[in-house]
Amino acid sequence: MQAQDSITRAISHSVAQVKQNESADVAASSAAAEVAKAVAAAYLQAAGNASTQGSVVNPIDSTAIAAAISQAAANSISEAFGKAAYDQLGLTVSTRAEDFQRAFSLAFASVQAFSSTNTGGTEAAGSNGAIVSDKLTKGIGASLAKVLAQISGELELDGGPAGGTRGSSLAVIARNIHSNCATAPQVALESLSFEKLASSITPTSAQALVDKGYVVIDSALDNDACAIFREEIRSLHRSQNLTLNSTHLVRAGERTLLQKQGIYEAEVADQAIQRAAPAIRAFQEDRTLLTMLSLFLPEMRLHSQLTKLQYNAGDGGCFPMHFDSDDSVDARRVTAILYLNFDWRPSHGGELQLFPWPYPPVTIQPLYNRMVIFHATRMLHRVLPSFAERFCLTVWMSVLKPDLPPVPSLLINKGAPKGSHKDLLAQPQVMRALAKVHYKDTWVQSIKDSHPESQARDAMIAQFWKDTHVLEKNLTALGLDTRDVTQNSFIKWF
Ligand SMILES: O=C(O)CCC(=O)C(=O)O
Numbered sequence: 001m002q003a004q005d006s007i008t009r010a011i012s013h014s015v016a017q018v019k020q021n022e023s024a025d026v027a028a029s030s031a032a033a034e035v036a037k038a039v040a041a042a043y044l045q046a047a048g049n050a051s052t053q054g055s056v057v058n059p060i061d062s063t064a065i066a067a068a069i070s071q072a073a074a075n076s077i078s079e080a081f082g083k084a085a086y087d088q089l090g091l092t093v094s095t096r097a098e099d100f101q102r103a104f105s106l107a108f109a110s111v112q113a114f115s116s117t118n119t120g121g122t123e124a125a126g127s128n129g130a131i132v133s134d135k136l137t138k139g140i141g142a143s144l145a146k147v148l149a150q151i152s153g154e155l156e157l158d159g160g161p162a163g164g165t166r167g168s169s170l171a172v173i174a175r176n177i178h179s180n181c182a183t184a185p186q187v188a189l190e191s192l193s194f195e196k197l198a199s200s201i202t203p204t205s206a207q208a209l210v211d212k213g214y215v216v217i218d219s220a221l222d223n224d225a226c227a228i229f230r231e232e233i234r235s236l237h238r239s240q241n242l243t244l245n246s247t248h249l250v251r252a253g254e255r256t257l258l259q260k261q262g263i264y265e266a267e268v269a270d271q272a273i274q275r276a277a278p279a280i281r282a283f284q285e286d287r288t289l290l291t292m293l294s295l296f297l298p299e300m301r302l303h304s305q306l307t308k309l310q311y312n313a314g315d316g317g318c319f320p321m322h323f324d325s326d327d328s329v330d331a332r333r334v335t336a337i338l339y340l341n342f343d344w345r346p347s348h349g350g351e352l353q354l355f356p357w358p359y360p361p362v363t364i365q366p367l368y369n370r371m372v373i374f375h376a377t378r379m380l381h382r383v384l385p386s387f388a389e390r391f392c393l394t395v396w397m398s399v400l401k402p403d404l405p406p407v408p409s410l411l412i413n414k415g416a417p418k419g420s421h422k423d424l425l426a427q428p429q430v431m432r433a434l435a436k437v438h439y440k441d442t443w444v445q446s447i448k449d450s451h452p453e454s455q456a457r458d459a460m461i462a463q464f465w466k467d468t469h470v471l472e473k474n475l476t477a478l479g480l481d482t483r484d485v486t487q488n489s490f491i492k493w494f
Pocket residue numbers: 310319324337351352381382383392394
């Protein structure tokens with residue numbers, strides 16, 4: 001039967017993959033995703049054959065299984081499982097929760113149908129709780145693949161035959177997958193520590209921030225933590241949980257989306273992301289970075305943090321020049337980026353370029369476990385085109401809004417004598433404006449590098465020229481010029 005063949009093939013393939021490299025989460029999770037896809041596809045065929053062949057689904061058991069699995073839907077693997085079935089069934093996003101349950105139920109029904117005709121129930125009856133629990137640390141993907149392998153009788157696992165019917169043993173499997181989903185993240189999290197980060201933030205690194213506006217810290221965290229983060233980002237991308245980075249352009253009341261090429265992101269505030277990426281969630285909830293920075297820079301009054309994760313597909317994706325935040329409208333004050341690129345080489349590109357104007361630009365390689373911290377409202381920066389997959393986490397640290405100091409108005413200085421340039425230049429928005437004017441050509445080129453050609457991109461560039469023109473005119477009216485700012489100018493960044 002075609003449906004069963006495709007399940008058998010998928011399972012054999014998955015088992016081979018998992019066997020080949022048992023410790024590789026990547027292999028295991030892609031194996032599980034393969035199984036999920038094939039199971040879903042097979043179900044559709046099996047369902048089509050059901051009326052003629054009978055006994056495809058035992059409704060009681062499949063409902064129990066579906067219920068158990070749908071509880072585990074938060075987990076990335078079960079999401080992958082759900083998504084595949086979901087896609088196959090052509091379901092719409094609006095009724096997601098319900099449809100997930102339906103999709104799971106359908107997908108598992110096909111496993112059940114398969115096991116009843118292929119194993120005669122004996123192997124399946126042996127699939128008790130021991131199966132899943134023995135390999136918890138290898139991740140849900142591996143366990144899931146094993147459970148499925150057990151059903152097909154291809155792997156001999158510990159745990160002797162248990163009594164009971166085939167149907168109830170499948171329900172046990174479902175329960176085990178469920179409990180596996182619930183406990184596996186904790187296994188990984190136990191070994192996760194942010195202690196190293198505390199010793200990475202020193203008075204010297206804080207001083208560099210004050211003096212230069214940025215600091216580069218290598219081996220910032222435990223290498224293991226970085227490996228877990230990277231895998232979580234990868235699996236979120238695989239399960240299509242990341243969103244293409246895009247900028248909203250509002251022009252004449254019309255909203256246009258300008259998408260960057262190949263850059264996928266998610267904020268860790270998103271609950272689905274938190275569930276699917278428990279280590280990154282733990283990093284978001286950990287206050288080590290914020291506490292250490294506050295210890296040395298109490299005047300920053302840092303209060304909270306938000307983590308964003310980013311996957312760059314490596315097809316030339318990059319970021320145009322920008323400031324992350326703006327003192328007058330946004331509470332973010334410090335940016336910390338943790339790079340997760342194991343084997344970065346110069347040919348990969350994707351460097352972070354900082355423009356601590358009036359000092360010269362600095363190009364920073366996005367090396368594994370390297371953290372770059374800079375001023376979120378004052379450090380102009382961009383990312384150069386990346387020609388290899390690129391992973392990073394960004395932590396934005398914010399002040400509490402009511403504590404924001406009033407932003408001094410330029411109007412106060414209107415008509416002020418030339419001697420007050422120093423005061424003007426001490427104002428972040430003046431420095432931002434001057435930097436924008438100073439780098440206008442590079443800035444426009446960076447917009448072109450980061451976005452495929454489109455009307456929206458042209459609109460963004462036109463807006464940029466308009467803004468810089470206005471800024472130039474008004475800075476001149478204030479008696480300010482980019483040439484006023486030299487590398488001898490006194491700049492206190494933080
Ligand atoms: O990917 C990077 O290195 C920086 C990205 C960035 O500038 C941003 O997300 O605002």
